[in-house]
Amino acid sequence: MALPLLIALVLLFPSLVPGTPGNVGGLTENFLPWLGVPVVPLLATAALRRSASALTAGGAAAVVWVAQFAPSLLPRDPGAHDLTVVQHNVSDENEDPAATARALAGAGPHLLALQELTQAALPVYEAALRSRYPHHVVVGTVGLWSRYPLTEQAAADIRPEGVPGDWNRGLRAVVRVGPERAVAVYVAHLPSVRIRPAGGFDTRWRDESAGLLGEKLAGDESSTVILAGDLNGTTRDRGLAPLTSQLHVPDEDFEFSWPTAFPVARIDQVLARGATVTGIRTLPGTGSDHLPVLAHIKLQDRPGGGGS
Secondary structure, eight states: OHHHHHHHHHHHOGGGSOSTTTTHHHHHHHTGGGGGTTHHHHHHHHHHHTOHHHHHHHHHHHHHHHHHHHHHHSOOOOOSOSEEEEEEEOOTTOSOHHHHHHHHHHTOOSEEEEEOOOTTTHHHHHHHHTTTOOEEEEETTEEEEESSOEEEEEEOOOOOTTOOSSOOOEEEEEEEEETTEEEEEEEEEOOOOEEETTTEEEOHHHHHHHHHHHHHHHHOOOSOEEEEEEOSSOTTOGGGHHHHTTSBOOOOTTOOOBOSSSOOBOOEEEEEESEEEEEEEEOOOOSSSSOOEEEEEEEOSOOOSTTO
8 A cells, every 4th residue: 555655645746756875866757657557556456455445545646647647648739839849869870861851851840959960970961951941050969950040059068077078069049030039049968867786877967967058048148048959858857957947848748759669758858938838749760769859839929139
Protein backbone atom coordinates (compact mmCIF):
# COMPACT_ATOMS: atom_id res chain seq x y z
CA MET A 1 0.00 0.00 0.00
CA ALA A 2 2.89 2.35 0.71
CA LEU A 3 4.34 2.23 -2.82
CA PRO A 4 1.29 3.59 -4.72
CA LEU A 5 0.88 6.34 -2.12
CA LEU A 6 4.55 7.23 -2.55
CA ILE A 7 4.07 7.32 -6.34
CA ALA A 8 1.06 9.62 -5.94
CA LEU A 9 3.06 11.92 -3.69
CA VAL A 10 5.98 12.13 -6.12
CA LEU A 11 3.62 12.79 -9.04
CA LEU A 12 2.04 15.65 -7.13
CA PHE A 13 5.22 17.10 -5.66
CA PRO A 14 8.30 15.93 -7.63
CA SER A 15 10.35 18.75 -6.14
CA LEU A 16 10.20 16.93 -2.80
CA VAL A 17 12.49 14.22 -4.16
CA PRO A 18 15.95 15.28 -2.95
CA GLY A 19 18.77 16.11 -5.29
CA THR A 20 21.20 14.01 -3.33
CA PRO A 21 22.46 11.41 -3.49
CA GLY A 22 23.14 11.15 -7.20
CA ASN A 23 20.71 13.87 -8.32
CA VAL A 24 17.86 11.38 -8.00
CA GLY A 25 15.35 14.25 -7.99
CA GLY A 26 16.41 15.48 -11.42
CA LEU A 27 16.40 11.95 -12.82
CA THR A 28 12.88 11.36 -11.49
CA GLU A 29 11.59 14.58 -13.06
CA ASN A 30 12.81 13.54 -16.50
CA PHE A 31 10.84 10.30 -16.44
CA LEU A 32 7.86 11.37 -14.34
CA PRO A 33 5.12 10.07 -16.69
CA TRP A 34 6.64 6.59 -16.48
CA LEU A 35 5.78 6.40 -12.78
CA GLY A 36 2.33 5.36 -13.92
CA VAL A 37 3.65 2.05 -15.25
CA PRO A 38 4.01 0.24 -11.89
CA VAL A 39 0.54 1.42 -10.83
CA VAL A 40 -1.10 -1.05 -13.24
CA PRO A 41 0.39 -4.26 -11.77
CA LEU A 42 -0.12 -2.87 -8.26
CA LEU A 43 -3.83 -2.42 -8.97
CA ALA A 44 -4.05 -5.88 -10.53
CA THR A 45 -2.37 -7.47 -7.52
CA ALA A 46 -4.66 -5.59 -5.13
CA ALA A 47 -7.71 -6.80 -7.07
CA LEU A 48 -6.55 -10.42 -7.01
CA ARG A 49 -5.96 -10.22 -3.28
CA ARG A 50 -9.24 -8.35 -2.79
CA SER A 51 -7.46 -5.85 -0.60
CA ALA A 52 -9.60 -2.76 -0.16
CA SER A 53 -6.79 -0.69 1.28
CA ALA A 54 -4.38 -1.59 -1.53
CA LEU A 55 -7.05 -0.88 -4.14
CA THR A 56 -7.71 2.49 -2.56
CA ALA A 57 -4.02 3.39 -2.55
CA GLY A 58 -3.52 2.18 -6.12
CA GLY A 59 -6.66 3.98 -7.25
CA ALA A 60 -5.40 7.21 -5.67
CA ALA A 61 -2.12 6.92 -7.59
CA ALA A 62 -4.02 6.21 -10.81
CA VAL A 63 -6.29 9.22 -10.32
CA VAL A 64 -3.32 11.50 -9.71
CA TRP A 65 -1.54 10.17 -12.82
CA VAL A 66 -4.65 10.67 -14.96
CA ALA A 67 -5.15 14.19 -13.65
CA GLN A 68 -1.52 15.05 -14.35
CA PHE A 69 -0.98 13.46 -17.74
CA ALA A 70 -4.24 12.40 -19.41
CA PRO A 71 -4.84 15.86 -20.95
CA SER A 72 -1.62 15.43 -22.93
CA LEU A 73 -3.01 12.27 -24.51
CA LEU A 74 -6.12 13.99 -25.86
CA PRO A 75 -6.10 15.37 -29.40
CA ARG A 76 -6.06 19.13 -29.50
CA ASP A 77 -6.27 21.86 -32.09
CA PRO A 78 -3.37 24.31 -31.80
CA GLY A 79 -5.69 27.00 -33.13
CA ALA A 80 -4.48 30.15 -34.79
CA HIS A 81 -0.74 30.57 -34.85
CA ASP A 82 1.79 32.90 -36.45
CA LEU A 83 4.92 30.78 -36.68
CA THR A 84 5.82 27.14 -37.08
CA VAL A 85 9.21 26.04 -35.79
CA VAL A 86 10.91 22.68 -36.29
CA GLN A 87 13.61 21.77 -33.80
CA HIS A 88 15.90 18.84 -34.57
CA ASN A 89 19.19 17.39 -33.42
CA VAL A 90 20.16 15.94 -36.78
CA SER A 91 23.00 13.78 -35.32
CA ASP A 92 26.64 14.05 -36.26
CA GLU A 93 26.42 10.43 -37.42
CA ASN A 94 23.53 11.03 -39.83
CA GLU A 95 24.24 9.05 -42.99
CA ASP A 96 21.77 10.91 -45.23
CA PRO A 97 21.64 14.62 -44.33
CA ALA A 98 20.03 15.48 -47.68
CA ALA A 99 17.04 13.26 -46.93
CA THR A 100 16.83 14.70 -43.43
CA ALA A 101 16.80 18.25 -44.80
CA ARG A 102 14.07 17.39 -47.31
CA ALA A 103 11.94 15.77 -44.62
CA LEU A 104 12.24 18.77 -42.31
CA ALA A 105 11.50 21.27 -45.06
CA GLY A 106 8.54 19.13 -46.12
CA ALA A 107 6.89 19.81 -42.76
CA GLY A 108 6.57 23.44 -43.90
CA PRO A 109 8.01 25.36 -40.91
CA HIS A 110 8.92 29.02 -41.02
CA LEU A 111 12.04 28.36 -38.94
CA LEU A 112 14.38 25.37 -38.68
CA ALA A 113 16.66 25.03 -35.65
CA LEU A 114 19.32 22.31 -36.05
CA GLN A 115 22.07 20.89 -33.85
CA GLU A 116 25.04 18.57 -34.40
CA LEU A 117 25.86 20.05 -37.78
CA THR A 118 29.22 18.73 -38.95
CA GLN A 119 31.58 20.45 -41.35
CA ALA A 120 31.09 17.62 -43.82
CA ALA A 121 27.29 17.70 -43.70
CA LEU A 122 26.78 21.47 -43.52
CA PRO A 123 27.12 22.10 -47.30
CA VAL A 124 24.51 19.38 -47.88
CA TYR A 125 22.01 21.07 -45.56
CA GLU A 126 22.73 24.45 -47.09
CA ALA A 127 22.16 23.18 -50.62
CA ALA A 128 19.00 21.22 -49.75
CA LEU A 129 17.39 24.07 -47.80
CA ARG A 130 18.48 27.07 -49.88
CA SER A 131 15.39 27.37 -52.08
CA ARG A 132 12.85 27.33 -49.23
CA TYR A 133 14.99 28.98 -46.58
CA PRO A 134 17.09 31.75 -48.15
CA HIS A 135 18.30 33.08 -44.79
CA HIS A 136 20.44 31.11 -42.38
CA VAL A 137 23.17 31.37 -39.78
CA VAL A 138 25.46 28.69 -38.38
CA VAL A 139 27.64 28.97 -35.29
CA GLY A 140 29.79 25.97 -34.49
CA THR A 141 27.45 22.97 -34.63
CA VAL A 142 24.11 24.79 -34.36
CA GLY A 143 22.18 26.57 -37.07
CA LEU A 144 18.99 28.46 -37.88
CA TRP A 145 17.27 28.46 -41.27
CA SER A 146 14.53 31.00 -41.89
CA ARG A 147 12.00 32.04 -44.50
CA TYR A 148 12.33 35.55 -43.11
CA PRO A 149 15.32 37.90 -43.16
CA LEU A 150 17.81 37.78 -40.30
CA THR A 151 18.69 41.30 -39.19
CA GLU A 152 21.10 40.28 -36.42
CA GLN A 153 23.15 37.15 -35.80
CA ALA A 154 25.79 36.30 -33.25
CA ALA A 155 27.22 33.49 -31.19
CA ALA A 156 25.72 32.90 -27.74
CA ASP A 157 28.47 31.69 -25.44
CA ILE A 158 27.01 28.97 -23.22
CA ARG A 159 30.20 26.95 -22.81
CA PRO A 160 30.65 25.63 -19.26
CA GLU A 161 33.99 26.08 -17.60
CA GLY A 162 36.24 23.12 -18.20
CA VAL A 163 34.60 21.83 -21.39
CA PRO A 164 37.50 20.83 -23.66
CA GLY A 165 37.99 21.33 -27.38
CA ASP A 166 36.24 23.53 -29.92
CA TRP A 167 32.78 23.96 -28.37
CA ASN A 168 30.32 26.43 -29.91
CA ARG A 169 26.73 25.36 -29.40
CA GLY A 170 24.67 28.51 -29.06
CA LEU A 171 23.50 31.34 -31.30
CA ARG A 172 21.13 34.30 -31.26
CA ALA A 173 19.50 35.80 -34.34
CA VAL A 174 16.81 38.40 -34.86
CA VAL A 175 14.20 37.28 -37.38
CA ARG A 176 12.18 39.98 -39.15
CA VAL A 177 8.78 38.26 -39.40
CA GLY A 178 6.92 41.39 -40.55
CA PRO A 179 7.42 45.08 -41.35
CA GLU A 180 7.06 46.00 -37.68
CA ARG A 181 7.73 42.73 -35.93
CA ALA A 182 10.97 40.99 -35.10
CA VAL A 183 11.68 37.96 -32.94
CA ALA A 184 14.88 37.09 -31.14
CA VAL A 185 15.59 33.40 -31.70
CA TYR A 186 18.10 31.38 -29.72
CA VAL A 187 19.30 27.98 -30.89
CA ALA A 188 21.16 25.93 -28.30
CA HIS A 189 22.54 22.48 -27.66
CA LEU A 190 23.20 22.00 -23.96
CA PRO A 191 25.84 19.47 -22.82
CA SER A 192 24.87 15.83 -22.56
CA VAL A 193 24.00 14.25 -19.22
CA ARG A 194 25.28 10.92 -17.95
CA ILE A 195 24.22 8.30 -15.45
CA ARG A 196 27.38 7.18 -13.68
CA PRO A 197 27.69 4.29 -11.19
CA ALA A 198 29.60 6.43 -8.73
CA GLY A 199 28.02 9.83 -9.20
CA GLY A 200 24.48 9.07 -10.29
CA PHE A 201 22.70 11.46 -12.69
CA ASP A 202 25.50 13.83 -13.71
CA THR A 203 24.10 17.11 -15.08
CA ARG A 204 26.76 19.55 -13.91
CA TRP A 205 27.86 20.87 -17.30
CA ARG A 206 24.33 20.94 -18.65
CA ASP A 207 23.08 22.86 -15.62
CA GLU A 208 25.93 25.35 -15.86
CA SER A 209 25.22 25.86 -19.54
CA ALA A 210 21.50 26.33 -18.80
CA GLY A 211 22.44 28.96 -16.23
CA LEU A 212 24.57 30.84 -18.75
CA LEU A 213 21.77 30.72 -21.31
CA GLY A 214 19.28 31.83 -18.69
CA GLU A 215 21.41 34.89 -17.97
CA LYS A 216 21.40 35.80 -21.66
CA LEU A 217 17.62 35.43 -21.85
CA ALA A 218 17.15 37.55 -18.75
CA GLY A 219 19.31 40.30 -20.25
CA ASP A 220 17.65 40.17 -23.67
CA GLU A 221 15.50 43.26 -24.14
CA SER A 222 13.51 41.80 -27.02
CA SER A 223 9.83 41.55 -26.18
CA THR A 224 9.52 38.30 -28.15
CA VAL A 225 12.02 35.50 -27.70
CA ILE A 226 12.00 31.91 -28.95
CA LEU A 227 14.37 29.25 -27.69
CA ALA A 228 14.73 26.07 -29.74
CA GLY A 229 17.21 23.42 -28.87
CA ASP A 230 18.33 20.06 -27.63
CA LEU A 231 18.31 20.88 -23.92
CA ASN A 232 19.17 17.34 -22.80
CA GLY A 233 16.36 17.38 -20.28
CA THR A 234 12.59 17.65 -20.05
CA THR A 235 10.92 20.88 -19.04
CA ARG A 236 10.16 19.34 -15.63
CA ASP A 237 13.87 18.91 -14.89
CA ARG A 238 14.87 21.29 -12.10
CA GLY A 239 18.25 21.81 -13.77
CA LEU A 240 16.52 23.70 -16.59
CA ALA A 241 14.74 26.09 -14.22
CA PRO A 242 16.89 29.06 -15.40
CA LEU A 243 15.10 28.62 -18.75
CA THR A 244 11.66 27.31 -17.89
CA SER A 245 11.14 29.97 -15.23
CA GLN A 246 11.39 32.67 -17.91
CA LEU A 247 9.69 31.07 -20.91
CA HIS A 248 6.30 29.62 -21.80
CA VAL A 249 6.41 25.83 -21.68
CA PRO A 250 3.99 23.66 -23.72
CA ASP A 251 2.36 20.81 -21.81
CA GLU A 252 2.47 17.95 -24.32
CA ASP A 253 4.23 15.49 -22.00
CA PHE A 254 4.01 12.48 -24.31
CA GLU A 255 5.58 13.95 -27.43
CA PHE A 256 8.81 12.07 -26.67
CA SER A 257 11.72 12.88 -28.97
CA TRP A 258 14.57 10.68 -27.72
CA PRO A 259 15.82 8.11 -28.51
CA THR A 260 14.29 7.39 -31.90
CA ALA A 261 14.24 3.60 -31.42
CA PHE A 262 12.09 3.83 -28.29
CA PRO A 263 11.35 7.43 -27.24
CA VAL A 264 11.14 7.87 -23.46
CA ALA A 265 11.45 11.64 -23.00
CA ARG A 266 11.23 14.91 -24.90
CA ILE A 267 14.58 16.59 -24.52
CA ASP A 268 14.13 18.70 -27.67
CA GLN A 269 12.31 21.87 -26.73
CA VAL A 270 10.68 24.97 -28.19
CA LEU A 271 9.97 27.63 -25.56
CA ALA A 272 8.96 31.26 -25.87
CA ARG A 273 8.57 34.65 -24.19
CA GLY A 274 6.17 37.25 -25.50
CA ALA A 275 4.54 34.39 -27.37
CA THR A 276 2.70 31.15 -26.63
CA VAL A 277 3.64 27.69 -27.83
CA THR A 278 0.12 26.53 -28.68
CA GLY A 279 1.05 23.00 -29.68
CA ILE A 280 4.02 20.72 -30.14
CA ARG A 281 4.32 17.31 -31.76
CA THR A 282 6.98 14.95 -32.97
CA LEU A 283 7.61 14.24 -36.64
CA PRO A 284 8.67 10.94 -38.24
CA GLY A 285 12.24 9.84 -37.71
CA THR A 286 15.11 10.92 -39.92
CA GLY A 287 18.64 9.59 -39.86
CA SER A 288 19.10 10.88 -36.31
CA ASP A 289 18.78 9.33 -32.87
CA HIS A 290 16.34 12.17 -32.07
CA LEU A 291 12.88 12.75 -33.52
CA PRO A 292 12.18 16.23 -34.88
CA VAL A 293 9.61 18.29 -33.00
CA LEU A 294 7.27 20.80 -34.62
CA ALA A 295 5.85 23.69 -32.59
CA HIS A 296 3.12 26.20 -33.40
CA ILE A 297 3.66 29.65 -31.91
CA LYS A 298 1.18 32.47 -31.40
CA LEU A 299 2.82 35.87 -31.04
CA GLN A 300 1.44 38.28 -28.49
CA ASP A 301 0.06 41.53 -29.74
CA ARG A 302 3.15 43.63 -29.22
CA PRO A 303 3.90 45.50 -32.42
CA GLY A 304 7.18 47.32 -32.66
CA GLY A 305 10.38 47.46 -34.59
CA GLY A 306 13.95 46.46 -33.93
CA GLY A 307 14.20 43.44 -31.69
CA SER A 308 10.60 43.74 -30.54
